[in-house]
Amino acid sequence: MDIFLQQIVNGLVQGSIYALVALGYTMVYGIMGLINFAHGEVVMIGTLVTITVAGSLINAGMPVALAGMAGLGASMLICMALGWGLERIAYRPLRNAPRLTPLITAIGMSIVLQNLAMMIWGRNYLTFPPLLPKVNFELAGAHFTAIQVFIVVVSGATMAGLLALIYRTKLGMAMRATAQNPAVASLMGVNINRVIAAAFVIGSALGALAGVMVGTYYEIAHYQMGFMLGLKAFTAAVLGGIGNLAGAMLGGVLLGIIEALGAGYIGDLTGGFLGSHYQDIFAFIVLIVVLMFKPSGLFGEKTGDRA
Amino acid sequence: MLEVTGLHVAYGGIQAVRSITFHVKKGETVALIGANGAGKTSTLKAISRVLNAVGGDVHFCGEKISKIAPHDVIRKGIALVPEGRGVFPRLSVLENLRMGAFIRDDTSAIEQDLQKIFEYFPRLKERESQLAGTLSGGEQQMLAIGRALMSRPKMLLLDEPSMGLAPIMVQKIFEVVRAVAATGMTILLIEQNAKLALESSQRGYVMESGEITLHGESAQLLDDPKVRAAYLGE
Numbered sequence: 001m002d003i004f005l006q007q008i009v010n011g012l013v014q015g016s017i018y019a020l021v022a023l024g025y026t027m028v029y030g031i032m033g034l035i036n037f038a039h040g041e042v043v044m045i046g047t048l049v050t051i052t053v054a055g056s057l058i059n060a061g062m063p064v065a066l067a068g069m070a071g072l073g074a075s076m077l078i079c080m081a082l083g084w085g086l087e088r089i090a091y092r093p094l095r096n097a098p099r100l101t102p103l104i105t106a107i108g109m110s111i112v113l114q115n116l117a118m119m120i121w122g123r124n125y126l127t128f129p130p131l132l133p134k135v136n137f138e139l140a141g142a143h144f145t146a147i148q149v150f151i152v153v154v155s156g157a158t159m160a161g162l163l164a165l166i167y168r169t170k171l172g173m174a175m176r177a178t179a180q181n182p183a184v185a186s187l188m189g190v191n192i193n194r195v196i197a198a199a200f201v202i203g204s205a206l207g208a209l210a211g212v213m214v215g216t217y218y219e220i221a222h223y224q225m226g227f228m229l230g231l232k233a234f235t236a237a238v239l240g241g242i243g244n245l246a247g248a249m250l251g252g253v254l255l256g257i258i259e260a261l262g263a264g265y266i267g268d269l270t271g272g273f274l275g276s277h278y279q280d281i282f283a284f285i286v287l288i289v290v291l292m293f294k295p296s297g298l299f300g301e302k303t304g305d306r307a
Numbered sequence: 308m309l310e311v312t313g314l315h316v317a318y319g320g321i322q323a324v325r326s327i328t329f330h331v332k333k334g335e336t337v338a339l340i341g342a343n344g345a346g347k348t349s350t351l352k353a354i355s356r357v358l359n360a361v362g363g364d365v366h367f368c369g370e371k372i373s374k375i376a377p378h379d380v381i382r383k384g385i386a387l388v389p390e391g392r393g394v395f396p397r398l399s400v401l402e403n404l405r406m407g408a409f410i411r412d413d414t415s416a417i418e419q420d421l422q423k424i425f426e427y428f429p430r431l432k433e434r435e436s437q438l439a440g441t442l443s444g445g446e447q448q449m450l451a452i453g454r455a456l457m458s459r460p461k462m463l464l465l466d467e468p469s470m471g472l473a474p475i476m477v478q479k480i481f482e483v484v485r486a487v488a489a490t491g492m493t494i495l496l497i498e499q500n501a502k503l504a505l506e507s508s509q510r511g512y513v514m515e516s517g518e519i520t521l522h523g524e525s526a527q528l529l530d531d532p533k534v535r536a537a538y539l540g541e
Contacts, residue, residue, distance in 0.1 A: 174406070180398065181393055184395070186357075186378045187377070187393075188409045188410075189409045
C-alpha cells in the first residue's frame with residue numbers, strides 16, 4: 001500500500017509537468033492542426049537558460065530565491081521569443097502547404113534546436129542549481145518534498161490561469177473561434193496571425209515553466225532532454241484528446257500516474273526481470289493503445305485525418 | 308456607398324467572376340441573383356477579402372478596400388453573413404454574438420445591442436447559453452445575422468440566407484432582413500431564391516457565368532419575361 005500511495009504522489013508530480021508541456025502541443029494543434037515537434041526542445045532550452053542565468057546569479061552572490069525567479073523569468077521570455085520565432089520563420093510560410101510539410105519542418109526545427117543547444121551548452125550533463133530548500137514531508141505513509149509540492153501547486157495554479165484566459169477573456173474567445181473556423185473569425189476582425197502567434201507564445205511560456213520544474217526536480221539537464229519529455233507530453237495530449245485543453249491537463253496527470261505505478265510494480269510483475277528503468281515503455285503502450293482504440297482521446301472531438 | 312468596378316475573380320484557371328461592375332447606394336437593399344455557380348458568392352468573398360481578386364477595384368465610402376487585410380474589412384463597416392452561416396459551433400450563442408462585437412470596446416453599448424438582437428430574434432435569447440452547433444439551421448441563420456449586426460456595420464452582405472431552410476423559416480429570416488433594411492441599413496443580398504430577393508430589394512443585378520447580364524429596379528426585374536423564365540420558373 002505504501003508503494004502505491006508513494007507512486008501516486010510521484011506520478012502526480014511528473015504528470016503535472018507532462019500536463020504543462022502537453023498544453024503547448026494541444027494549443028497549437030487546436031488552432032492550426034499542427035503537431036509542433038520542436039516544443040520539447042523549447043522546454044529543454046527553458047531548462048538550460050535557467051541553469052545559466054540562475055547559476056551565474058547565485059555565483060555572483062544573489063540570494064537563491066531571487067536568482068531562481070530571475071532564471072525563471074529569463075527562460076520564459078527567451079522561450080516565448082523562441083516560440084514566436086518558430087511560428088514566424090518555420091511554420092507561417094507553410095500555412096497553406098500540404099500537412100506533411102509543416103510536420104517535417106517541425107522535426108527539422110527540433111534537430112536544429114538540439115544542435116544549437118549542444119553548441120551553446122555542450123554535450124555534458126549540467127547540474128541544475130538547487131533553487132528550493134530540501135524539506136521532506138510525510139502524509140499517510142507517502143513521502144514528498146517541498147519541490148514536489150511546489151510543482152503540483154504551481155502547475156495547478158498555472159493551468160487554472162490558462163483556463164481563465166481561454167474561457168473568460170476576449171483573446172481566449174478569439175482563440176477558440178479561430179480554432180473552430182479561422183475564415184469566419186477573420187471576418188469578425190480577428191487577426192489570425194496574431195492568434196496563432198499567441199498560441200505559440202503562451203505554449204512556450206508554459207513549456208519554460210515546465211522546464212524549470214524538471215530541472216529543479218531532477219537537478220540535472222542535457223541538450224537531449226527535450227526529446228523524451230516532448231514525446232511523453234505529446235502522448236499525454238493524445239491521451240486527453242489532442243486540441244482539448246482540459247484533455248491535455250488530465251492526460252498529463254494520468255500518464256504521470258500510469259508511468260509511476262508501472263515503474264513501481266514492474267519489478268514484481270515480471271519477477272524482477274524488468275526494473276523500474278523500463279518505466280518509459282508505459283507511456284508508449286498508452287500511446288499505442290489510445291491510437292488503436294480511441295484515437296480521438298478521452299475528451300477529443302473527431303479530428304479527421306490531420307497529420 | 309459600395310462601388311465594384313471591373314472585379315475579376317479566378318480560382319486556379321477557372322474564371323469565377325469576369326470583370327463585373329455594380330454599386331450599392333447608401334440605405335439601399337440590392338439583390339444579386341443568379342443560378343448556382345454564376346459567381347455570386349465569389350463576388351462577395353472578393354469584397355470581404357476572403358478571396359484575392361485577380362483584377363478590379365472595390366471602393367467603400369470612397370475608400371479603396373480591395374487590398375486591405377481580411378480582418379480589417381469589418382473595421383471599415385462591412386459585415387458579411389457567410390454562405391452556410393459559419394457560426395462557431397462550440398461557442399455558445401452569446402459568445403457567437405460577442406464575437407460579432409469583437410472589434411468594439413464600448414461594453415455598455417454592446418450590451419444594449421445584444422438586447423436589440425434578442426428583440427429581433429427572441430429564439431436566440433432562449434438559447435443564449437446553448438452551443439451554436441446544436442441550433443437548427445434557421446436558428447443558426449438568425450445567429451449569423453445577429454452576429455453580423457453586433458459589429459454595428461454600415462453595410463451588411465448576406466450570402467444565401469434562405470439556403471437549406473424550411474419555407475416558414477425563410478419567411479421569418481426575410482422579415483428580419485426587411486426590418487433591418489427599414490432602419491436604414493445598406494444591404495447587398497445574394498440569393499438563388501430570386502423572387503424573394505427581388506421582393507425584398509429596391510434594385511437587382513442578374514449574374515450569369517461570372518457576368519452581370521441584367522440590372523434594374525427590382526419591381527421591373529420581377530416583371531421581366533427573361534427573368535421570369537430563367538429564375539422564377541414560369
